Amino acid sequence: MFRGSFAAALRHGAAAPTPHPSPTHMGAGTWSGRCLAMLLVLVPLVLAVLTLPAHAQTGPIQTVLQDNREDVERASRRTVGPIVDAIIATGSDRAPLFLERWSERVVYQRETDGLFFLVEDEDADPMALIDIDTGAPAGEAPEDDMDQLRPNSGVRGVIAAALVRFQLSDPDPDRRAAGLQAIERDPDASHLAALRAAIDNEPDVALKARKQRLERLLTVTFGADEAARVAAIESFAGDISVDVRATLNPLLSTRTRFAEVLPADANVARTLEPGSDIAIEDAYAMLADAGRVPETVDDDARDAALVANIADGRVGGVSVASLDTDQAREDAYAALAATGSVPPRPSAEDRAAAVADHVFFETYNEPSRAVTDAARATLQSIESRVAAYGWLDLGLDGLSLASIYFLAAIGLAITFGVMGVINMAHGEFIMIGAYTGYVVQQFVPDHTASIILALPLAFLLAFAAGVALERLVIRHLMHRPLETLLATFGISIALQQLAKNIFGTQARPLTAPGWLDGALTFNDVVSISYIRIAIFVLALVFFVLLWFILNRTRLGLEVRAVTQNSRMAASMGISPDRVNMLTFGLGSGIAGIAGVAIGLYAQVTSELGASYIVQSFMTVVVGGVGNIWGTLAGAGMIGSLQKLIEWFNPANTLAAQTYMIIFIIIFIQFRPKGIFALRGRAAGD
C-alpha cells in the first residue's frame, strides 16, 4: 500500500510540480477524498498564513511547508508523500538537506508564527535558528518556544525513499552506498531513471559496478523496452544471488484460466490436461464459478437438501431409515430433483463433458513472451548452479556434523579398541564437560577467557571421572564386556539424575564468545557458522594430537600393543592396567572437551550427552575399532549421510534418523567390522 501510493505520488510529482497529484490506480476513492480534505484544510490555512507577521515565508521550501502546515506537524505515512514530492519539486539544492534533517528529527517549529527552522545546536538554550531555504542564521529563540518535529518511522521511510535519488550522486561514497542499499531493499520503478542518471559520473569502481548491476535488476522488472529487459535478464545467467532469483521468479508467476479455445495472444505457460494436471472437480468448479455451468451439489449439500425435505419420516419417496448408504441417498435426491424441489445434480458424465468442452491453461502474468522465455532459461541456469552450490553447502554441513560426531565418538572408540568395553556413561562425560563450561561462565564473565579456561578444566574433570570409573568399576569387570556395558549404564543414569538434582531440569546457557557469532558466507547459498568452523578446527586438532600420541609416543606404542594383543603386551612388561587407566582417562577427557564444544551451540541439559551417545556408538560401529582413521571415516560417513537424508526429506528429521539407522544395520552386513577393520587372527572373533 505504502509503496504503491508513494511511487505513484513520486511519479506525478516529477511530472508536474503540483503538491496534489491525482492518483490513478491505487485506492482512487480514498485518494480523491483525501485531496478534497486537503483542499478544505488548505483554504483556511492559507488564510491563516496571510495573517501572519511580515517576516514569514522567505524561500520555496518554507512555502511548501507552510502550505501544508498541519500535515507537516502531524505527518503520517499516508499524507507526507505529496509534501515530500512538492519539496523536491521546488528544485532547491537545499531540499535534500532539509529532508534529511526532518527525518533525523532536528527540524523545529516556532510556536509563535508556525515557521520551520533548522537549529545550530539542539541542546543550546536559546537555540540558534537557521533558515531552511538559505542556510543563513535566522536569529535565536528560547527552547520553550520551539516545537520539535517528530516524524514517525513510516514518515521517515517515505522521506528516505525520496532522498535516494540525491544520495545516489552524493559526494560521500558511504551515502551513495546507503542509497543503493535503500533501493535494493525496496526497488521501485521510479528509481530506474535516477539510477541510470547516476551511473556515468560514479567515480568509485566498486560502487559503479553495483549501480550497474542494480540498474539491470530494475530493468528486468520495470524496464519499458522488451529487448532491454531480455538483455538484462540474460545478463544474470548463472548469478545465484537471492535478489536475482527474487526478481526473476515473479516474472514467471502464473494464473489458471480456461477458455473454449486457447487464445492466440495469451502468454501461455502450459495447458492443463483435466484429470491429470488439474482435477476434474476443480476444473468444473472454475466453470461453475464463472457461471458457465450449474453449481455442483456436493455430498454435504445433498444431505442437507434431503434433511430439509423430510416429511413424515420419508424423503423422495423412501423412508429416512433406509438412507444408510450413499447410493440410497443418491436415488432419493434424484427423486427429489425429478419433482423439481431441488436443483438437479450434474452427474459425473455431465461434469466431464462440460470440462471437456473447454481448454484449461496457465498464463504468465507477464505479458511478454520473450521476457518469460528469457526468465525461464536464465532461472534454469541459475537453479543448476544453485544446486551445485547446494551440494557444496550440504558437504560443509555434513563436515561440521562429522566433526561433532568425531569429537563425541573418538573417546569411545579408543576405549572400545583398547579395552573392548563400551562405556555407556560416555555421554555423561560429555555432559560433565558442558556443565563445566556453564559453571566456569558463572565465575568468569568474559566469554573468551571462560572458554579458554573451560576447555582444559573440562578435560581434567572428565579425565578424573574416567580414571575413577576405570579403577572403581571397569577394572573389576575385566573380560566381561556385557556386564561392563550395563554397569556403566548404571553410572550413566545415576550421573544424569545427579546433574538434574544439582542443575535442575531447565536448560543452562553456555554462551559462545562474540567473535564466534555469525557465519562465514561464501555466497547466498554457501555459508558456515563460525562456531561450526571452530568445532571443525577443534576436531582436527584432536585428530592430529591423538594421531601423534598413538603413533609417536611411548604411551601410544603401549596402547597399540594392548589393543592388538593384551596378553602378549603384558608379557613384554607393559602394564595393561596403567595403559587401560590412561586410555580411559584420555577418552573421557576428550568427551569433556566435546561437551564444551557441543554446549556452545546446543542448550546444556542433563540429557545433552545421552542425545549424542547412540550416534557415537554408530560412528564407532561403522568406523571400526582400534584406529582413529576408522573413527574419522565413521564420523564423516554418519555426518554426511545424516545431512544427505535430511536433504532428501528436510521436513522430517525423525525419519532421517530412522533411515540412517536402517542404513547402518545394512552396512554392517557388508562390513561387519567397520570400514577400518583389523584383519587376521589379531582381530579375534
Next chain:
Amino acid sequence: MSSLLEVAGVSVAFDGFKAINDLSFEIGAAELRAIIGPNGAGKTTFMDIVTGKTRPDSGRVDYGEPPASLLRMSESEIARAGIGRKFQRPTVFEQQSVRDNLTMALDNARDPLSVVFYRPFATDMDRVAELAREIGLADQLNRMAGELAHGQKQWLEIGMLLAQDPKLLLVDEPAAGMTLDEREHTTDLLKRAAETRAVIVVEHDMEFVRRLNCKVTVLHEGSVLAEGSIDHVTGHQQVIDVYLGR
C-alpha cells in the same frame, strides 16, 4: 589310496603377512598324520582354513568322496560333513556335565526343531557311556566339566570329537600340559581313532610325535618344508636350520 582331504595351492594373507603360502597337502581316509613346525609356520591357520573359520585368498580345498569343495561351506556344515576339530586349549562346556557335553556332540540331527524335541533314548545313553569308558571318564559322567582336571578336559574334548563320529579329526597340540601317563593315554586314543578315520595332529613336542609313529609334515612360513617319517624329517638339513633358527 584315494585321498580324503586335498588342499592345493592355498594362500592366505593377513594385512600383507602371508600366513599360508601356496600350501598343498593330502591325507588318506584312515591315516594318522602329524604336522609340526615352528611358531608362525601356519599350523593353526591351516586348521582354520580346513574347518571354514578362515577363507583362503586362493587355492582349493576338496574333501570326501566324491570330492567337494569346503570353501563354500560354513563351519557347522563342514563339521556335519565329518570334520571334527580339537582346540589347543581344552574347550569343553564347563558349566555342563560330562554327560551333557558328550550328548551334545553325539551324531544326531542338529537343527533347532529336532533338538527342542530331543529325548535321550537308551541307545544314545549307551553310546555316551561307551565313549566315557573309552576316554576314561566313566565315573565322572555327572560331574561338571569345569571341575575336571586339565588332562581330563582334553580327553573329554577328544571324546566329544569321537561322539561326532568324524571322518577327519584335526587335533591341535593334544599333549600340551599333560603328565607322562596322560600322554600315553592320549597317544593310544589317537592311534585307535586313526584306525577307522583320518587324524591330523598338530604338535610342537617331537617326543610325542615320535611316539605317534606316523608320517610327519613339516610346515615353515606357510608351506610344506618336508614330509616323511619322523627320522626322515629330523635328519632333513632345512628342518634343522628352521628349528635352530638359522
Next chain:
Amino acid sequence: MERTFLIRHPSVMIFIALLALFTLGATILSEGFGIGLISTSFVKTLGKTLCLCLVAIAMDLVWGYCGILSLGHFAFFGLGGYMIGMWLMYERTKGIVVDQLAAAQLPPTPEEVREAIGAQIFGVVGGSEIPTIWMFADSLIIQLALVVLVPGLLALVFGWLAFRSRVTGVYLSILTQAMTLALSLYLFQNDSGLRGNNGLSGLQNIPGAENISQDVVSVWFLWASALALGAGYLLAAWLVAGKFGNVVRGIRDDEARVRFLGYNVEAYKLVVFTLTAVIAGIAGALYYPQAGIINPAEIAPIASIYLAVWVAIGGRGRLYGAVIGAALVSLLSTWFTSGRAPDIPLGFYTIEWVDWWLVLLGFGFVLVTLFAPQGLGGLVDRLVRNPRAARPQPARPPQSAKEPA
C-alpha cells in the same frame, strides 16, 4: 512327559504354585471380586508387573541363556501393545462415533462412520484418513495374530541380518539398541500412522464391555497376565532343561566350539531371538490395556536397558531370577517415584526419593554387578544349593576362540 518334567524340576512347580497363590490372593483382596482391600489401580499395577516379569523371562532366555545382550526387546513389547491397542482404540472409537451419528437426521453411511472414526482418532495429528496399516483394526482375531507376527517378523528379519554377519557381543547390543531407537523415532512422527507422540490411548476400555466396571476388568487382566506368565515360565523352563538348553548355553559360553560341533549357531540364535520377541509381544499386548496408553517413549532405548538391569539384578541364567528382578525393581521404582516413599531429612538437605531414586538405582546396580554378579537369584541358589542352576561365566578373555600364535 510334562509330568515327569515337572517332577524333575521342582522349582518350576513351586513357581507355578506361588503364582497361583498370588493371583488368588490378589483376587480375594481386589475390589471387583473380593473384599476390596487393595485398590483397582494397584490391581492393575500388579497385573502390569506380571507382564513385566514375562518380558523379563524372554530377556533372560535371550541374554542369560543364549548370551545375546539385546537392548531392544522392549521394542517387541511395545509393538505387541500397539497391535492390540489398534483394535481397542478403533472399536472403542467406532462405538462412540456410531452413538454420535445416531443423533443425526439421516442414518449414517458406512463411509461416514469410517470418516468420523478417522477424524476422531487422527484429528490430533492433523489427519482424518485411516492409514493402510489400520486395515485390520476392526478384526480382533487378526490384530491378535499381529501381536505375535509383527514382533516375530521384525525379530526374524533383524536377527537374520545381524547374526548372518556374525555381529556379536557389544556390537550386537548396540545394533539392537539402534533398532529400538529407529523404531521409536519412526513412531514419533505424526505420519507414522500410529498417532505420533500421542500414541494410542483409552486402551483400558474394552469394546463391548463398556458397562463392566474397571474393578472387574482389572482382575480379568490380572488373571490373563498370570496365565501368560505361568505358560511362558513353563515353556522357557522346558526349553532350557533339555538338549536345546544345553546347546543354547553352549553358544553363550563358547560360540565357536558349538559351531565346530556342527550346530548352526546362527539358526539357534535366530530361534531364541524370535521366540523371545514373540513372548515380549504377548507380554506387551497384555500390559498396555492395563496401562491404558502407549506412546513411542515406551520403546525408547532406555526401557530395554532397564529390562536388562532387572534381569541382572534378579540374576540371569535362572528364570526365577528374572521374575524376582523384574517384580522387585519395577515395584520399588513405582513406590519411590510415586512419592510414597518417605523422604529422609538430613537437616541441611532433604533427600526426596523422587529425585534420588535413579541415583540409588544406578549406583546400586553397579554394586550388584561388582559384588553379586549372580544377582538376587544367586542368593536363592546359595540357600537352596541347586546344582543344575547355571553358574557364573568364568572370567575369560573376550577372544575365547582365538589361540595364541
